Amino acid sequence: MEVIHMSYPQPALNIEPAALALGFFDGVHRGHQKVIRHAVEIAKTKGIKSGVMTFYPHPKEILRPDEADQVKYLSTLDEKINLIDALGVDYLFIVTFDESFADLSPQQFVDQFLIRQSVRHVIAGFDYTYGRMGKGTMETLPFHSRGMLERTVVNKVKSEDEKISSTSIRDSLIKGDIEKVNAYLGRVYSLTGHVEQGDQRGRTIGFPTANVSIDQKTLMPANGVYAVTVRTAGEEKIHKGICNIGFKPTFNDKHPETPVLEAHIFDYEGDLYDQELSVSFHKFIRGEQKFSGPDQLVRQINLDSEQVKAFFAGKQKD
Known part of the structure; x- marks a missing residue:
């Protein structure tokens, strides 16, 4: 073309x-x-x-x-x-x-x-x-x-x-209705950005995440947790994972100007810093929550991860 x-x-x-x-x-x-x-x-x-x-x-x-x-x-x-x-x-x-x-x-x-x-x-x-x-x-x-x-x-x-219109898709994306978004697009909604160094708190609780910087002119889905697939630039393999969009209220009393996209890739080993990452959103799991501390957050992330893994396992059987 x-x-x-x-x-x-x-x-x-x-x-x-x-x-x-x-x-x-x-x-x-x-x-x-x-x-x-x-x-x-x-x-x-x-x-x-x-x-x-x-x-x-x-x-x-x-x-x-x-x-x-x-x-x-x-x-x-x-x-x-x-x-x-x-x-x-x-x-x-x-x-x-x-x-x-x-x-x-x-x-x-x-x-x-x-x-x-x-x-x-x-x-x-x-x-x-x-x-x-x-x-x-x-x-x-x-x-x-x-x-x-x-x-x-x-x-x-x-x-x-x-x-089916761009307006209806935007409205659904803002509400977190990612399945409707994907149905109207005819594909899985994706965001692409570079991995930046964050506060590395995820590593300390056993869930290392990639902080993906997204173009501020691109519409982000509603804050919350999603089942995602992730692919790095130049790599054909698609990795399954879990993603959170939001302001990390458990650790932050004040909201930053823009929400942060953090992706945890299941069973992944390697350095993703400065790489371009494409994150595709398959299912909304829950809204963003503030927890009493790291222990409660870890328990919830484990539950979310099991739900996401079950979702992808079910998709493979379809």
Whole structure:
């Protein structure tokens, strides 16, 4: 997949004609996947290239700067690139969303970013909008393209009568409903970061943990304990373990600014410091608790670990 960065004003690119999926695609969930797969299938049918056009940063960061710190992503830009690449796309266009781009009229967007770029067919969800204040829709596309673009509108993807959307996934993640998150994503939700040196208290109580530093723009699951699998960069083997997200209230009277992600890998020996670690969340075990001291905490971690091991044992039998 060729990744092409774009911004306004955008000169014509010397690329082959393409069927293009449009959307922000945060998390690349099942609804997004349907739109992108339509683009790939239509491109094959027409004998042209397939493409995806996404935008960065999130429009809210530009249009509502006072709320920029509140914007959290389900996937980093690198993760989004990898997820889209896995769907068999030829071109990925990443458009810089800034004030000048946000001010484009629907007509200007279609002329400069679609027609000028050899796009032949546009695929998007039923609620996709483009141009200043989102005044362009899939219904207005034939008018703005002067009949030069074909279009395919993809209906909503639902689960139990609820639309699968990035918003619903974020809400579920904040609530700790990780199984719903994974069902809507069509994969296991993962966070990737570097292992940093912590207070090493876990070693003293028999549960050494890796403190994983996560990009602050990435949305963390609700505080609590989870059954996880862990993989280090460049390693194919997947390790089972238990993870806690939170503020370690047993040892801290005051909350730090951001929660800490600590992963304990079962039966693992080795040094993980400064390594990149990917932590995948399979099941929510319990919320974060404050214990009377280390002994009570150790007893609970043992109980949690047994529950996690039983969960994975059951998954192997399925």
